[in-house]
Each structure stands twice: as structure tokens, then as C-alpha cells.
Amino acid sequence: MTDTSLKTGQTPSLSFYEDMHPPAADFRSDILAGLSKPQKALPPKYYYDEEGSRLFDAITEQPEYYVTGTELELLRAIGPELAALAGEGAVVLEPGAGSSVKIRTLLDALERPAAFVGMDISGDHVRAACEELAADYPELEIGALCHDFTQKLDVDALPLSEKAHAGRRVVFFPGSTIGNFELIDALGLLKTLRSWLREGDALLIGTDMRKASETLEAAYDDKAGVTAAFNLNLIARINRELDGDIDADGLQYQAFWNPYRSRVEMYLMAVRDMHFTVAGERFVIRKHETIHMENSHKFTLDTFHDLAAKAGLKSRKAWVSGREPFSMHWLEPADEAC
């Protein structure tokens, strides 16, 4: 439902703010379920509390973590080609927040874009990010949506101007976030994003690529220990918010390249037997037993195009960085799926 109070004064710089009331996550039951599995696992979506978001930003600045810098460099290099593909008056939709330097790089590259719509599961976060953007791009129609991007969205119903609705839609999904999903869920997400597109619209998506295992393992286990701290921060969050007593000193962070599943797998391994309580429930973790924290899938052009094709998306153009292999894809609805 449109928040009209915002339309009528509080934040005149935003064209609209809409809260789609995404289903609330249940931290307690998700954590208890994860710790009860034979292979203990914690959902990575819970990494990002305030400290976790700060630590993730710090990861992107580590010399070993090539992902962010490489993608930004590639985005800058292909700007003129993106402008030609998008044409004048495009509407950019970004699932995830809208504050980063990447969205600014894209908006700067495009020819007089008509509108930008930022979406995030946190309403406060997306509103603040889009307001910041609106202050810097006063000529752009900018809307913010509190929305879970894995859920359906009727883009035609968004309160955008007629001019904006007539522009080519470019859904922007950078950062290789798609790689953090299990492949079956990545396919589901691509199908959802595909459903936002009409014929001629596009999904511009960044995907990290397979490379030497040493490079990958160093990127996900930096020397300064920031990625380890990012993982252990979730343990601290569990202890704080769920009255837990997990001894973080008894857990060691590890990252492995799994070539069979083409992904980096991240774990916390117990260095000794430990008994602990979370939300009143008792658990035991044995020496050398692991908690599976996250996966980061790496693609080739072919493996990603195959996945996209299953979601009804065909590749119009793909670019690969000359530094560490990282790809950007311009995908369009496949004819038969339109």
C-alpha cells in the first residue's frame, strides 16, 4: 500500500515509498532448526545485523576479496555499451539496497534514465538509501519498496509516471549475490526476476566465475581475519538475541573450494567438544564437527547461461573482466517465454 504521508511532505525527494509487508523472518526458529540438523547449518541471511553489515563492507576492502573491485571496474568499462543497450529513458529496478557506488555507476552511464526503484527487505534501509540517491539525482523519479525480492511483484502497478512505465526496464542485480543461493533457489529467483520483465526489458546481473582454488580460498579467508569475524559475529548475535552461551573461542573459521559443486563453502569448526544452550534448548558439537555457514557458487559463462535459459532468459551480451574472471550478463526474456 502506498504510504501517502511520505508523498505529501515528509520526504518530498522520493516519488514514492511503499511497504509490501514482506513476511517477517523468524530468527529463533530458523537458528534452532539449523542447529538441530545432522550437518549443523546457519542461514546466511542473518549475517547482516548492523555489525555484520559493517564487517561485510570491510570484507569488500580486503586485498584478497577481488569481487567488489573487479565488478565495479567492469561496470565502468562497459558503461557505453550498457547505455546503448538500455536506450534513453530506462527504468532501473534494484532488488537489494540502492545506496552503493555500483548503482550510481550504472545510472551515470545510462542515457537520461527515467526512474529508479530500490527494494529491500528492510524498509528503513531502502528508504534511507533511496533518499540519499534522490538528493544526488534530483532529475530522476526515485521510488523505494520494502519488499522481499524472492516474492512476486507487479511492476505495472508501481506508482511510477507514464513516461517511466514506457521506458525499458533494467533489473540490476550485481555483486554475484545469486551465487549465495542453492542452485535450485537461484533458478527460482531468476524466474521471479524474469517475471518482472516484458519483451525488450533486461536483467543485468553480475556473477563471479570459477578460478584458481588458491585465489578463491584466499578471497573467502582473508589474512586480516575479517571474513572469520563476519562469521563469528553471527554466533555473537545468537548469544545476544537468543540467550545463547556458545563459546566462540572454540570455533575456527574455514573456507574450502568444492570443485564438484563449483562453490566456496564456509564453515565454523569446533576445536573441542562443546555443550551449549540457545533459547533454552541444549546442543552439543563434537571436536572437528562443523557448522555450515554459507556457499558462494562460481560459474562459467556456459553454466550460468544454462541456468538462465531454464528460467526463460537468454543472453544478449556477456562481458568478462580482464582482471580476475568475473562476468556481467545482459539477459532478456526468451521469445517462447514472453
Ligand code: AVI
Ligand atoms: C554477498 N556475497 C556475494 C558474498 C560472496 O562473495 O559470496 C558474501 C561473502 N561471504 C563471505 N565473503 C563474502
